[in-house]
Amino acid sequence: MSRLVVISNRVPVPDKKKAAPAGGLAVALRAALSERGGIWLGWSGNSSGDENPGDLSILEDGNITYALTDLTDRDVEEYYHGFANRVLWPICHYRLDLADYGRKEMTGYFRVNRFFAERLVPMLKPDDTIWVHDYHLIPLASELRQMGVKNRIGFFLHIPLPPADVLFAMPVHEEIIRALAHYDLVGFQTDHDLANFVGALEREGIGRSLGNGRLASFERRFRGGHYPIGIETAAFAGFAERAAHNSMVRRARDSMADRPLIIGVDRLDYSKGLTQRIDAYERFILENPRHQGNVTYLQVTPKSRSEVPEYEAMQRTVAEQAGRVNGALGTVDWVPIRYMNRSVARPVLAGLYRLARVGLVTPMRDGMNLVAKEYVAAQDGENPGVLVLSRFAGAAREMSGALLVNPYDIEGTANAIARAIDMPLDERKARWRQMMDHLLEHDVTRWCDDFLRDLTEEEQAGDHPEPVNWLRSHAQR
Structure with a gap:
């Protein structure tokens, strides 16, 4: 050979x-x-x-x-x-x-x-x-x-x-x-x-x-x-299950106070649709008052290519937008968006994926997007979350169980978040099983x-x- x-x-x-x-x-x-x-x-x-x-x-x-x-x-x-x-x-x-x-x-x-x-x-x-x-x-x-x-x-x-x-x-x-x-x-x-x-x-x-x-x-x-x-599907699934017992993941779970978690994980890049995503989340809260104070959106966005001017400007824009939404909608005991502008250790990230009721993966354009696949692989098959996925990510060609959205359509994405949060367990399990079987067969x-x-x-x-x-x-x- x-x-x-x-x-x-x-x-x-x-x-x-x-x-x-x-x-x-x-x-x-x-x-x-x-x-x-x-x-x-x-x-x-x-x-x-x-x-x-x-x-x-x-x-x-x-x-x-x-x-x-x-x-x-x-x-x-x-x-x-x-x-x-x-x-x-x-x-x-x-x-x-x-x-x-x-x-x-x-x-x-x-x-x-x-x-x-x-x-x-x-x-x-x-x-x-x-x-x-x-x-x-x-x-x-x-x-x-x-x-x-x-x-x-x-x-x-x-x-x-x-x-x-x-x-x-x-x-x-x-x-x-x-x-x-x-x-x-x-x-x-x-x-x-x-x-x-x-x-x-x-x-x-x-x-x-x-x-x-x-x-x-x-x-x-x-x-x-x-x-x-693909990803190393079976290995990552086991990794996520073990990571659920990580002390930092447990503290994050406790801090949610039983609120459903929506998670987004993206490198800071203009292709990831971060500003449109925050707009969609804000629209979701405004149009679904019963979820105000009862859901948490965690956006993990490590810095990227800060030497390139477009990325430095993007960092300021996203931080200001998250701050605006928190200022407008937050209360003394609830922060609508937890925005992290730094990396999270992989064991913690895998555990957070598993905690999240919704994985929000809405790039404006992406070759594949492995976050979508990692989110699915990390789920508990008995109580899986829902993947909300941009139709302009390469992963949309495979993830048939996801809720596909047009990230340019703020209202449509907001409606998909609401549907994901309220989706019955049987439908969540059926959608997850379909995607997980595919990922197990088509791994990296x-x-x-x-x-x-x-x-x-x-x-x-x-x-x-x-x-x-x-x-x-x-x-x-």
Whole structure:
């Protein structure tokens, strides 16, 4: 069996000092790496003004090699804060108004991808299977191909891919699509994302579908597929059950005074629909006076990318909005919104999920949203809560037992909260069972196995992709 080589922007290096387990993605990839042996390479998170970041930092853990590299301050500003998070992120989340394109940042993005490739190539063996993750590293396969790498290379996009009209607003959209064509397999979260990619190829006249997931573009044949990422469902369910006895969770439960708990857990980001969610909760309280003073909404929102101006402004806006609602509706013995602008330990979070009657997951756009899946997995099957889920989250394609909402529709979301709070036990159990069975079958290990099977399948069958001069044949029509 060939080694697996994983490349991601950040690497979750094992830390034996932390009692809480890693998230599902790290668990699945570590399991795949342990089985095959291999390398996980990425940015260390450290930067300096030095134009030479120095040697790779290597950590051996069993038959897994963790390889981390520093970046320069200039690299971080242009590649990470600049093009990745001020161009690709907003555009892929349909926020053209927030995209801030600059040629300098674009150049830095491609330069850092070349730097990652240069660091990786000396470590590769001819039969290694390479798996690249997320929007930070889209050009990596192109850089590796230019350096002579012929290995199987797969790519998985964890965030949404917008339709052509949105994607083409990016000045370098053709370069991004060209870079994706250098992979052997390009994976997306949902069938909608895959359809958007194929539609962009055909709309621009730079590629086409050959059927059965095979695509042709920029003189390359490759494959596209959708692979909805899961969580470590069974393990997380057991973890949540044990976490219910955590002392902090018990104190939180006691402080609720038997009030039903509504919980939202999101990184502070404009894509998460936080301001609309607070508006919907306020509307729910105003239109259902019997719940005033008898329900608690806990919003856990750790800070995120505070170096980017849009995120700093978002932090102020959400805090002010929560304060306004508490000031307008609160009483001496009831705070409508408990707003936490910091991280919560995973054991505590799992226990809070289990306490909550309603999981409120209402992003304006999300590739998948694993909070929705963790909330379902954490529930007590004898008295489960209800998932209220945005139809614009990738998870909505799977979570058929959720109450789907349009987060732009404040009144509709408020009505869904009311329905969730008042839902009879039998209906709650039936909806939860449907979703839990799906999550148990489609967990993160299956996601990992399905992607790697498809990435290596053609090679095993002796059908390595061959170049196709699609551009020339299209021009001759």
